[in-house]
Amino acid sequence: MKFGFFDDGRKEYVITNPQTPYPWINYLGNEDFFSLISNTAGGYSFYLDAKFRRITRYRYNNVPIDSGGRYFYIKDGDTIWSPGWKPCKTPLDKYECRHGLNYTSITGEKDGVSVNVLFFVPLKTWAEVQKLTIINNSGQTKKLKLFSFLEWCLWNAATDMENFQRNFSTGEVEIEGSTIYHKTEYKERRNHYAFYSVNVPITGYDTDRESFFGLYNGFDEPKVVAEGKAGMSEAHGWSPIASHYLEVELKPGESRDLIFILGYVENKDEEKWESKNIINKTKARETMARFNTVAKVNEAFDDLKKYWENLLGIYNVKSADEKLDRIVNIWNQYQCMITFCFSRSASYFESGIGRGMGFRDSNQDLLGFVHQIPERARERIIDIASTQFQDGGCYHQYQPLTKRGNNDIGGGFNDDPLWLIVGTISYIKETGDMGILDEMVPFDNDMSVAKSLFDHLTVSFDHVLNNLGPHKLPLIGRADWNDCLNLNCFSNDPNESFQTTENKTEDSKAESLMIAGLFVVSGREYIALCKKLGKSAETARAQKHVDMMVDAIKKHGWDGEWFIRAYDYYGKKVGSKENEEGKIFIESNGWCSMAGIGKEEGMVEKALNSVKKYLDCDHGIVLNNPAFTRYYIEYGEISSYPAGYKENAGVFCHNNPWIIIAETVIGRGDEAWEYYRKICPSYLEDRSELHKTEPYVYSQMIAGKDAWRPGEAKNSWLSGTAAWTFYTVSQYILGIKPQFDGLEISPCIPANWKQFKVTRKFRGATYVIAVENPMGVNTGIKSVSLNDKELSGKLLPLCAHGTVNKVKVIMG
Ligand code: BGC
Numbered sequence: 001m002k003f004g005f006f007d008d009g010r011k012e013y014v015i016t017n018p019q020t021p022y023p024w025i026n027y028l029g030n031e032d033f034f035s036l037i038s039n040t041a042g043g044y045s046f047y048l049d050a051k052f053r054r055i056t057r058y059r060y061n062n063v064p065i066d067s068g069g070r071y072f073y074i075k076d077g078d079t080i081w082s083p084g085w086k087p088c089k090t091p092l093d094k095y096e097c098r099h100g101l102n103y104t105s106i107t108g109e110k111d112g113v114s115v116n117v118l119f120f121v122p123l124k125t126w127a128e129v130q131k132l133t134i135i136n137n138s139g140q141t142k143k144l145k146l147f148s149f150l151e152w153c154l155w156n157a158a159t160d161m162e163n164f165q166r167n168f169s170t171g172e173v174e175i176e177g178s179t180i181y182h183k184t185e186y187k188e189r190r191n192h193y194a195f196y197s198v199n200v201p202i203t204g205y206d207t208d209r210e211s212f213f214g215l216y217n218g219f220d221e222p223k224v225v226a227e228g229k230a231g232m233s234e235a236h237g238w239s240p241i242a243s244h245y246l247e248v249e250l251k252p253g254e255s256r257d258l259i260f261i262l263g264y265v266e267n268k269d270e271e272k273w274e275s276k277n278i279i280n281k282t283k284a285r286e287t288m289a290r291f292n293t294v295a296k297v298n299e300a301f302d303d304l305k306k307y308w309e310n311l312l313g314i315y316n317v318k319s320a321d322e323k324l325d326r327i328v329n330i331w332n333q334y335q336c337m338i339t340f341c342f343s344r345s346a347s348y349f350e351s352g353i354g355r356g357m358g359f360r361d362s363n364q365d366l367l368g369f370v371h372q373i374p375e376r377a378r379e380r381i382i383d384i385a386s387t388q389f390q391d392g393g394c395y396h397q398y399q400p401l402t403k404r405g406n407n408d409i410g411g412g413f414n415d416d417p418l419w420l421i422v423g424t425i426s427y428i429k430e431t432g433d434m435g436i437l438d439e440m441v442p443f444d445n446d447m448s449v450a451k452s453l454f455d456h457l458t459v460s461f462d463h464v465l466n467n468l469g470p471h472k473l474p475l476i477g478r479a480d481w482n483d484c485l486n487l488n489c490f491s492n493d494p495n496e497s498f499q500t501t502e503n504k505t506e507d508s509k510a511e512s513l514m515i516a517g518l519f520v521v522s523g524r525e526y527i528a529l530c531k532k533l534g535k536s537a538e539t540a541r542a543q544k545h546v547d548m549m550v551d552a553i554k555k556h557g558w559d560g561e562w563f564i565r566a567y568d569y570y571g572k573k574v575g576s577k578e579n580e581e582g583k584i585f586i587e588s589n590g591w592c593s594m595a596g597i598g599k600e601e602g603m604v605e606k607a608l609n610s611v612k613k614y615l616d617c618d619h620g621i622v623l624n625n626p627a628f629t630r631y632y633i634e635y636g637e638i639s640s641y642p643a644g645y646k647e648n649a650g651v652f653c654h655n656n657p658w659i660i661i662a663e664t665v666i667g668r669g670d671e672a673w674e675y676y677r678k679i680c681p682s683y684l685e686d687r688s689e690l691h692k693t694e695p696y697v698y699s700q701m702i703a704g705k706d707a708w709r710p711g712e713a714k715n716s717w718l719s720g721t722a723a724w725t726f727y728t729v730s731q732y733i734l735g736i737k738p739q740f741d742g743l744e745i746s747p748c749i750p751a752n753w754k755q756f757k758v759t760r761k762f763r764g765a766t767y768v769i770a771v772e773n774p775m776g777v778n779t780g781i782k783s784v785s786l787n788d789k790e791l792s793g794k795l796l797p798l799c800a801h802g803t804v805n806k807v808k809v810i811m812g
């Protein structure tokens with residue numbers, strides 16, 4: 001069953017039934033000011049950091065779900081309704097929500113009145129603009145009452161939810177004209193405030209929540225709306241809100257546009273005040289003036305559209321399959337931007353309070369983002385590397401506002417450092433910017449011990465070598481990519497966090513084959529970089545260690561039919577036929593196969609056949625099999641999940657691409673494609689009632705074959721799945737791969753594909769690449785021509801800036 005449809009021409013997903021199986025959300029803003037918005041206008045806004053600068057309040061785990069947001073109430077006679085259906089839930093004559101790229105447009109119609117609200121954050125603006133258009137399509141004059149509503153958060157989203165003894169006394173607002181200012185704590189240590197304005201005179205306002213709703217009412221029945229007049233309340237403590245009240249009279253056929261702005265301002269210390277206790281509103285007024293007419297708003301909206309047009313023009317495929325084209329050309333790249341901005345911080349599954357930017361997460365996100373805005377990727381790499389320690393280890397997370405490592409979670413995840421190599425090299429391959437390697441980058445933000453970024457990569461590489469276990473395989477530390485395989489945790493205490501507790505570290509023998517495979521893949525990238533830089537001694541040194549790792553994997557990591565997953569604390573195998581449960585895992589088979597370890601001896605093919613046999617299911621590839629059915633203290637959180645969910649045999653979409661890439665390593669294009677399609681949301685749209693999450697973005701997890709409800713997805717949006725699926729489809733299936741010196745062409749596709757075309761902008765030139773597959777092969781290139789000249793290999797050389805180049809590829 002579907003709840004809407006893709007409008008590819010407008011790059012929108014159009015929701016036609018507000019009662020989606022879960023809130024289907026979108027993100028506004030892509031730089032500093034951000035909002036989450038659901039298909040019924042729920043959600044919240046923040047500046048840069050969802051924990052420390054939360055602008056509007058949102059309650060998680062609410063009943064009903066997704067209550068609270070930016071709401072409009074229309075009172076038409078005795079009927080009260082909202083254009084987004086919620087919160088009033090008055091049945092609408094028509095409802096439509098169009099989620100586009102960093103904007104959402106919601107339309108509701110009731111009794112001949114149509115209200116459309118376009119929500120977006122204009123480029124380079126610290127504000128959400130809401131352009132509301134009311135049209136009277138009825139035959140009579142309508143006297144409407146319109147109320148806006150949003151609720152302020154007292155800035156720190158964590159303390160906002162817990163420290164009520166203080167919070168109920170601190171709230172402060174100012175009201176001037178049609179603007180409501182939220183200035184809690186501005187008089188002490190904060191230099192920021194927020195405002196909510198409308199571009200016309202108002203009839204009334206409310207700024208105190210209890211006065212607006214009445215103490216015993218919910219979002220669906222505000223007292224003042226029912227009464228049809230504003231309470232003119234001024235908040236002092238308790239819960240400050242912002243609501244405008246407007247009377248709108250419309251003749252038949254008449255329409256009205258209103259522009260609401262939710263903005264955020266920071267002032268320098270010496271510029272904080274206009275007069276005693278009156279905040280300096282200059283910057284707020286400037287923002288309002290930038291968007292006080294429909295023409296100005298439309299122009300800003302066009303700019304946003306052009307911005308996306310431009311970004312999406314960098315990689316574009318035209319195939320015979322519209323589901324593929326729409327996910328590659330629009331939604332997957334969009335999701336990559338979103339994961340780049342938020343890492344794993346703020347979604348409808350991540351509260352924005354617990355986690356900031358992840359070291360491994362944000363590095364992997366770069367794989368799907370470097371081609372979009374390389375300058376921002378560059379800055380991110382430096383920020384991430386600045387949270388590394390001198391021994392190559394690193395903080396597992398850092399806060400976006402302070403860019404400082406997060407002490408609560410600390411470090412000790414031994415895969416983390418290697419992702420810096422992966423992220424940095426993908427940036428260099430995209431841009432050719434070797435100069436980034438010479439940047440001086442601090443350790444733990446301490447500039448006095450800064451070293452070049454290249455040196456950071458070296459300590460990342462060496463961190464693995466300095467932490468080898470008894471089989472000369474990498475020690476796992478707190479955990480590797482799989483945060484839930486906690487081999488040194490041994491927790492018997494429900495009050496301990498699996499993520500931060502290591503009860504046994506002394507003499508631990510726990511080693512990871514996933515890190516081993518990742519070390520070989522990223523180590524080879526590092527070697528290629530060293531060669532390129534003419535560092536022959538370092539090349540030789542690194543090569544020796546990579547070769548030794550390959551030997552160690554072949555010797556101690558092979559189980560006969562697949563790669564084992566790990567050695568536990570006691571040195572016993574994990575993910576082996578010897579185990580009762582969890583005999584085979586996806587991660588080590590993905591990484592060791594991607595590295596092509598034992599390819600000649602048939603190990604890769606065998607491993608992938610085992611993956612197919614034991615891990616594949618209708619909904620994708622599950623993480624492990626058999627699922628754990630009891631708690632294993634020596635494995636930790638993985639065995640805490642019910643079978644089939646999350647890291648315990650869920651289809652953890654993030655790591656499916658590792659198998660897909662591995663399939664392309666041995667040229668099996670049909671298998672690669674089949675796996676790709678299974679988890680790709682545009683192919684799952686028809687079963688939205690089961691899948692539950694948005695059909696336009698990937699989810700972190702789809703319940704696996706052992707689950708109570710296989711096929712049900714969770715944790716949409718913020719997942720490494722976005723970057724990995726884009727990287728996989730663009731570089732390994734369609735096969736257009738940036739290299740240090742050009743674009744390599746090596747598709748691995750289903751045999752029945754006849755042709756496809758990719759337009760790729762790369763280092764200033766455009767390549768229009770037409771691939772034909774006359775013999776029906778999966779992989780292999782017969783000829784490549786560039787501007788009608790045959791090339792000897794499959795590497796397209798760099799072409800002059802601004803040129804458009806015709807590339808013809810014949811597979812065979
Ligand atoms: C989840 C993991 C996540 C970890 C860290 C665990 O509960 O299962 O997917 O990476 O928490 O937040």
Ligand code: NOJ
Pocket residue numbers: 344358360361480481482483484647
């Ligand atoms: C989600 C986390 O964000 C990521 O860092 C981790 O690798 C996966 N879960 C797997 O546990």
